[in-house]
Amino acid sequence: MATPHTFTLLSPADWQDYELLDCGDFEKLERFGRYILARPEPQAVWEKALPEAEWERQAHARYVREKGRQENIVLNAEKGAWQALKNMPEQWQIGYRHAGMQLQFRLALTAFGHIGVFPEQAENWNWIYQTLQQLPIQRPRVLNLFAYTGGASLAAAAAGADVTHLDSIRQTVSWSNQNRELSQLPDIRWVVEDAMKFVRREAKRGNRYHGIIMDPPSYGRGPKGEKWVLEQDLNELVALAGQLLEPANSFLLLNLYSMGLSALVMANLVRQHMGVEHPQMGELYLQAKSGHQLPLGTYLRFIR
Structure with a gap:
């Protein structure tokens, strides 16, 4: 068993x-x-x-x-x-501090109801920062896919990583760079492209990363109208990530926001494509001052 x-x-x-x-x-x-x-x-x-x-x-x-x-x-x-x-x-701006990490975010009331940050991800930022500081690599290479306004990218950059930040929306990438400047962090490689096209090309080139972070949406469109459907495309994405991830001194962080998809979905994928049997996984949530606990997606992460 x-x-x-x-x-x-x-x-x-x-x-x-x-x-x-x-x-x-x-x-x-x-x-x-x-x-x-x-x-x-x-x-x-x-x-x-x-x-x-x-x-x-x-x-x-x-x-x-x-x-x-x-x-x-x-x-x-x-x-x-x-x-x-x-x-x-x-x-307006808010800040986030943990250990030696000090991040700044520009917030705004967007037409879609977003404001520029997903607060439940702060625990993952801590983990990224601490994991990178412990890797025996001088300047680890980190790839952040579906990166939004870049909280995870900032955490990786704060830890001294060489970060590639990819999102399909140019305005969002520009917003991420503003957050980097506010946080007074080193430059990041910004990529505006469809995630699947990018990782397929990186795999063909034989490029490798010490850390891969993925926050895929349920549905999405690339800059040229490329269609993303989580249930259809996640298997290939994780398989390609397995080719891009260094076999040692590396980490993976995968978040799913789609209601109804179990964390076991991610566990099966990383076991099949990366040979990892027992990743850490679970749910992200926010604790309300009023007492309620608000679930906000599942996560999976491992270090090897």
């Missing part, structure tokens, strides 16, 4: 500039620095702990989904608009 996997719940702690205040009724109430936002959250199926009047009293802005759409589409489409409740700037 196979040895059972270790399954761990991870949540960031001691982040002074971020706090989940409450969640429920498909929304979350969060503090980012001085400003409090109410945003949709499809996994918050329970009732709010705080009364609605308290949400209205605290929030500076609220993101409201478009009306007149089928419910299952509303939860996934991420189309709507911000409703201003109090005066606040269009952009």
